[in-house]
Amino acid sequence: MNERPFSLVELARHPGQHLGEIGRLCAIGVVVLAVGGAFVYVAGFAAPNRLSPQRIVNKFETYGGVHAGFRRNHAKGVCVAGYFEGNGKASGISHAEVFDPVRTPVIGRFAIPGPNPVAPDGGTPVRSFALEFELPNHAQWRTGMNNTPVFAVNTPEAFYEQLAAGKPDPATGKPDPAKLKTFYSAHPETQPFQKWVKAHPPSSSFANAAYYSINAFRAINADGDTSFIRWAMVPEAAYEPAKPSGNAPNYLSDELSDRLAQGPLRWHLILTVAAPGDVTNDATQAWPDDRRQIDAGTLTIEHETAQADGDCRDINYDPTVLPDGLKPSDDPLLAARSAAYAVSFNRRISEEAHRPAGQN
Amino acid sequence: MKAGHAHFSLPARFFHWLMAPLIVAMLFIGVGMVATVSRLHLTLIAIHRPLGIAIFVLVVLRLIVRITHRPPPLPSDMPGWQRCVAHGSHWLLYLLLFAMPLVGWSMLSAGGFPVHMFPGFDLPPIVPQNPRLYAFLRGAHTWLAMLLFVTFLGHLAAAMFHGLIRRDGVFSSMARGNHAEPAVERRG
Numbered sequence: 001m002n003e004r005p006f007s008l009v010e011l012a013r014h015p016g017q018h019l020g021e022i023g024r025l026c027a028i029g030v031v032v033l034a035v036g037g038a039f040v041y042v043a044g045f046a047a048p049n050r051l052s053p054q055r056i057v058n059k060f061e062t063y064g065g066v067h068a069g070f071r072r073n074h075a076k077g078v079c080v081a082g083y084f085e086g087n088g089k090a091s092g093i094s095h096a097e098v099f100d101p102v103r104t105p106v107i108g109r110f111a112i113p114g115p116n117p118v119a120p121d122g123g124t125p126v127r128s129f130a131l132e133f134e135l136p137n138h139a140q141w142r143t144g145m146n147n148t149p150v151f152a153v154n155t156p157e158a159f160y161e162q163l164a165a166g167k168p169d170p171a172t173g174k175p176d177p178a179k180l181k182t183f184y185s186a187h188p189e190t191q192p193f194q195k196w197v198k199a200h201p202p203s204s205s206f207a208n209a210a211y212y213s214i215n216a217f218r219a220i221n222a223d224g225d226t227s228f229i230r231w232a233m234v235p236e237a238a239y240e241p242a243k244p245s246g247n248a249p250n251y252l253s254d255e256l257s258d259r260l261a262q263g264p265l266r267w268h269l270i271l272t273v274a275a276p277g278d279v280t281n282d283a284t285q286a287w288p289d290d291r292r293q294i295d296a297g298t299l300t301i302e303h304e305t306a307q308a309d310g311d312c313r314d315i316n317y318d319p320t321v322l323p324d325g326l327k328p329s330d331d332p333l334l335a336a337r338s339a340a341y342a343v344s345f346n347r348r349i350s351e352e353a354h355r356p357a358g359q360n
Numbered sequence: 361m362k363a364g365h366a367h368f369s370l371p372a373r374f375f376h377w378l379m380a381p382l383i384v385a386m387l388f389i390g391v392g393m394v395a396t397v398s399r400l401h402l403t404l405i406a407i408h409r410p411l412g413i414a415i416f417v418l419v420v421l422r423l424i425v426r427i428t429h430r431p432p433p434l435p436s437d438m439p440g441w442q443r444c445v446a447h448g449s450h451w452l453l454y455l456l457l458f459a460m461p462l463v464g465w466s467m468l469s470a471g472g473f474p475v476h477m478f479p480g481f482d483l484p485p486i487v488p489q490n491p492r493l494y495a496f497l498r499g500a501h502t503w504l505a506m507l508l509f510v511t512f513l514g515h516l517a518a519a520m521f522h523g524l525i526r527r528d529g530v531f532s533s534m535a536r537g538n539h540a541e542p543a544v545e546r547r548g
Contacts, residue, residue: 006525314489336401354495
């Protein structure tokens, strides 16, 4: 037990007589530093080259600065609300309650990509549609869909490189074509996306576009069987191509409010079920056209609200928020989307909270 | 030292050594999951939420044990400032272990997120959805976690100091039972 009380003064005066104690003190220091160092390393402070969600969001912020309170990507959008009615046809592959013949309220958001909340609607062929389904017992399903069935890249790292290559030149406001060319030639996986966009002119409205889940997901049925699925919201409104130029800056949201003034808009939730051997971890590759499709129910959108005070404003449409009966696939983009959306959400909500009251 | 009172009670030691690895794991999971874009992000978040609630349940039980079982007194020759730091840091640990899960649960509630535990079970929100409240709680969750980690490091250093330098029985009072107790109760 205790031979004599420990004294730093004594230790400093006669270090030679206390070598054992000094050694043990050093050992304590080493252990504490090792545990602390491991913590700092895991937190990413000591690994600045690791691709973190913070770095992805920082890259978006280099495009045109920080637009306080707005999403770091898909910043310009409009809130919508309505409901989804399942029909039971998908209940054989997923036991999620949303697929039963019940009505589930939804809060949605149409948007265009990019970090600029006042970008002209005509500047991009891409439209996005995000939905939050509010299930019983506090469960939710959130999905963020694009109007392209495949994504340009299939890894978070390539996405980051694409962002870096596409950064607008401050002088021209446009990306450097040479950098983009270098990126695309180094990434042949982007070709299906580019081909699809060339062959499919963007729609004239948010309402007459189909929106795709991009990533694959797992559906689990009541017996515990797993199927890999992708989904699409396919509009009842007939497709018409957008005018190639001369569109008003907000024509998509203006057109949407005109349509909703006439009556509700409907989409069918089409689930596509993968066959054994279909790739489930690569968002750049479409599945063959003959895969089984299930019309799982109808989405009805009734109202729209400006996002400044709409219900969608404070929702992080993280595609990994899934109800019982759906799970993420092994697609590496899903975790990266979840992580980066959280960083964007935390930053913009913090900015929103620091605004003077009444200016939200 | 009085032999009969020198050691923590069996329930106190049980909760200490059960919770210690869970809490340290929780801190590493927490900082790791928000710093990675890999699939680990999803795996770690799926562990973080239910583990946090489990720690909350354990800390409530442990607080009852703490109140009903007197801990052994500190050695009488410990300087006054060290006794102050020892008592203060132990109550700070209890406070943080109690607060962290509640702040996390409230934060998800205020942000409108489902508080997902395991397939088919989500906890109800405990505060209304509110962006200002979310922003405050989200910041608090991080800073309280940093404070908890630093307090844990201090606790670890102090435990080793008692065990290796002072050799005053404080470390062994938590590491093992009294000699009178059966050997099967040896833990840690």
